[in-house]
Amino acid sequence: MVLGRNAKPDNRRSFSYCPTALLTVLFVLGLVGVWLMTSSSVVPVEETDLSQKAKSNKEEPASFTNSQQFEDIPGDLADDAMKHETTVSILQDENESMTTEKTQNDVDGNQEKKSEMESENKTTDETEIETESETETQTETDESNAKGRESKSEARENKTFDGAEFGESFNDNMTADQSKNQVSNKIFPDVSKSEILKEMTTQNGAWSTQATESENEKETQQSSKTRNVYIWKVCDVTAGPDYIPCLDNLEAIRKLPTTKHYEHRERHCLDEGPTCLVPLPAGYKRSIEWPKSREKIWYYNVPHTKLAEIKGHQNWVKVSGEYLTFPGGGTQFKHGALHYIDFIEEAVPDLAWGKQTRVILDVGCGVASFGGYLFERDVLAMSFAPKDEHEAQVQFALERGIPAISAVMGTKRLPFPGRVFDVVHCARCRVPWHIEGGKLLLELNRVLRPGGYFVWSATPIYKKLEEDVEIWKAMSALTKMMCWEVVVIKKDTVNRVGVAVYRKPSSNKCYENRRKDEPPLCKKSDDPNAAWNVLLQACMHKVPAEESERGFRWPEQWPARVENPPYWLKSNQVGVYGKSAPADFKEDYEHWKHVVSNSYLNGMGINWSSVRNVMDMRSVYGGFAAALKDMKLWVMNVVTTDSPDTLPIIYERGLFGIYHDWCESFSTYPRSYDLLHADHLFSKLKNRCNLQAVIAEVDRILRPDGKLIVRDNIATVNEVENMVKSLHWEMRLTYYKDNEGLLYVQKTLWRPAEAETIAAAIG
Known part of the structure; x- marks a missing residue:
């Protein structure tokens, strides 16, 4: 090295380089230690952010347009969140500020340690040992906290699950918790999306009120006290296995002052429904499945031969x-029937079965072969006939898998809204349309849609006997005064019968131009939709004149009409669930499509090939029935008399239904239905009716091996479960979540040994 003359080697400078380098290394290692400790304490914050994101997604407004929104993806949530999202969110909210504060304290402490290292010149090894020790301690603390949160989450979870069939439809590789949670999401939407299941008037977020929790617990305790105390007996009645309580009240029938207007065929219910069970016919077998059942049924299921003796030559039965x-x-x-159906459409092409015409009323249906074969033309027929000397004709229809009810055109309105049927059909239905000012024909006018058709096939059309000629003249005069247009009168050369087709007016012009007000127009105060125990009126209702009114124009063609809200549902109308009526309609449909496709059809082990006759015991918009529209079955939609009147909407969709009060028996024969669906029905009945009598009615109309699906609050589901267990029904599935329960049970052949005599039904 060359140095200047006055320069000297600076040994001090060279010697002081080592302490400086050592301090630099210690400083860097200190920063590494700080980073290690702070990174371990930040992990819970990341978990909190993830759960907050899940919580934020959960609180978004309900949307049923994408079925995947009902399901949590296992990979998107932490294990705690998969087990109980609400609990984890609350715990993490509580821990978030604590974690942040602790992280800040750790950083401050590490800075102090760095100063101490610089002043005391600790060795590198000592610093690394201290850092690793603190990191391990912090990690153990975090793991302990995580386990504590998991333990609390599991302790707070309250679920009951039963039914092996349900689990078979899910991936075998899933863990038990994942499978259980996916089942949960298939049956019930999560809390923020489940308002469609409950008609709530207030929103409490994810937390129920103390009053609600306490009341639910009281109801649950009360229901548990009454467990297994139900006593059942067989009904001892004259009608035996065919007992219909409201139609077989012989005591009330004997007291009628007259039966001129078929009062004895109308409903006469007991003050309180019976709690006994209807016996089975000797030799009863499981019903033959559709479509074979349309051609034949087991004799011992409906052991009546009188109709075969009277009508056998006409190919009835x-x-x-x-x-x-x-x-x-x-x-x-x-x-x-098929030739006859095609003959009618050839006579009136505008009928367009299954497109323009979807829902019809068949009066005096016999064994309902007309309605049974209309299924091949994509048409639903509501068939009815009285329980009269034509023994068990409606029972034959139902056993065949064809929709029908027991009813009569007597003194009261039919249990349907006004202006809902596309076509009304009568083939020798034995109804005197022309008498008493045409009161009975005016009832058909009430239920017939403006522009709808009346198809009448009877002897006065094509025979020249004196009585037939007089009836034809009277009918011609009456229909003219009613402004019904004669569309066609045509004779069927194959069956050698004639058919007259009339069309109801679609405007009020003819009514206003009549010379005489006969039949008179109904008063403006007369509601055409009022139909439950309302007396017949010999008057006509005007047809809607405003474009926004129901009936002003024809519904969309089938099947578009089942999916789209009717044109007369307005956004300023509030629907059943609190949203605008069109939005309510759409969300109800999307909800039931999701439930049906993900749970009922694929998840619950139901053999749908054995299901033909279905009833929705508390229908709202008909969404459940609409979701099943592609199945080979039909659904009777029941709108209860104490619910919002949504039955016109159901008909507008191309579906059908009836008004009914479940505190009374239904107008059908025993063993009529394969599946009953009750969505939040029984909880609404408990304060009005004897629930045991309602369950006895469920047992009456459900076939052996038939299915009952109940969706309701936990206390009610528990109560119903206890009752059906006492009936020896098979438990297929019980499920509870967020105070909501699901019960799926199957009826057996069990009947009690003791009998109970119903005095009013003994003749």
């Missing part, structure tokens, strides 16, 4: 060994 067979004929279509 015949006895063939252990079967009753149905050739598909009727009084007016001996050579088969």
